[in-house]
Amino acid sequence: MSSPAVAGRVHARAPGKLNLFFEVGDVQEDGYHEVASAYQAVSLYEDVWAESAEDFSVSVSGTVDVSGVPADDRNLALRAARLVAQKIGYGGGVHLDIVKHVPVAGGMGGGSADAAAALVACDALWGADLGAAQLHQLAARLGADVPFALMGGTAIGTGRGDQLSPALAKGRFDWVVVPTDEGLSTPEVYAHLDALRMNPDLLRAPRAPVVPPGILQALRAGDPVALAERARNDLQAAALSLRPPLRDALELGEEAGALVGLVSGSGPTLAFLASDPESALELQVVLSAAGYQALHVHGPVHGARLA
Structure with missing residues (x-):
């Protein structure tokens, strides 16, 4: 394929995500962890424009x-574009213009959303028409969260988080998200969790991570109270240990009426x-008055698609 089938500029957008439940298994020989997660895509989006280039x-x-987002081949969206080109045998290039709204290194999958949006945008720009199954295969090669950013909605993730099963979620769930300026490294958080688990009296790894039925029942019922009672993130202890001031914000949010406060993914x-x-809205006002940046979002929302 020597020239784009579709000329011009293509715009795609993809959502950030929250982990409503996140259970982490013990570290494996290859250094990775098996997880069981309930993901929900929320109304905080990444925008990607793709334009033909040499x-x-x-x-x-x-x-x-x-400032911490690479603008070279380390960028996940650029890697996604190269994968599409390789898949269809396209010999040209593309310029990606990314406008981010999801906190960077914040545990909400912003980089993964960029990659998912780039897959969709390049597929349309080059007239590849790869289809959902092939795009999902490419997404899985880019990272555990990219397939979910492509799919959106609510899903259960197992394995390394990339083996996805859609989960029915009735109605709307409202969240207040509090980002911080300084991100946390996901590998560092996992490594710290492993270190904490060296003392099994403090934290114990589950033999086989699983999302409990109560989470699925709460989602199906559209019941935020029941969901809050069962929500959990195994990475939270490690993230709070690495960033102790997060505890103050968690306590304030729960005192101000939140049903539950969680570290999102690996945080912060x-x-x-x-x-x-x-x-x-009331919670957002309280947190903002205390000096925190607070964003009101809702889920579930659709995954990556043309805008």
Whole structure:
């Protein structure tokens, strides 16, 4: 394939995610962990524009601090574009213009959303028409969270988080998200969890991570109270140990009416579940008055698609 089948500029967007439940198994011989997670895509999006070019390049801007986002071949979206080109035998390039709204290194899968949006945008730009199954295969090669950013909605992830099964979630769940300026390294958080688990009296790894039926029942019922009672993140202890001030924000949010406060993924972004949109707005006001950046989002929302 020597020239794009579709000319011009293509815009795709993909959502950030929250982990409503995250159970982490013991470290494996290859250094990875098996996990069991309940993901929900929320209304905080990454925007990616793809435009035909002679080579592969990327520019990054946004409403969040993007200083730590690479603009070279380490960028996950650029790697996604190269995978599509390789898949279809396309010999040209693409320029990706990424506008980020999901906190960077915040545990909400912003980089994965960039990659998912790039897959969709390049597929359309080059007229590849790969289809959902082939795009999912490419997504799985890029990282555990990319397939979910492509799919969206609510899902259960097992294995390394990339073996996805859609989960029915009735109605709308309202969240208040509190990002912080300084991110946390996911490998560092996992390594710290492993270190904490060296003392089994403090933390014990499950033999086989699993999402409990109560989480699925709460989602199917659209019941935020029941979901809050069962929500958990095994990475939270490690994230709080590495970043102790997060405890103050968690306590404030729960005192201000949140049904539950969680570290999102590997952190340091915090997610507070509210009972309804009005309660989320009140919580947002309290957290903002205390000096925190607080964003009201809702889920589930659709995955990566053309805008």
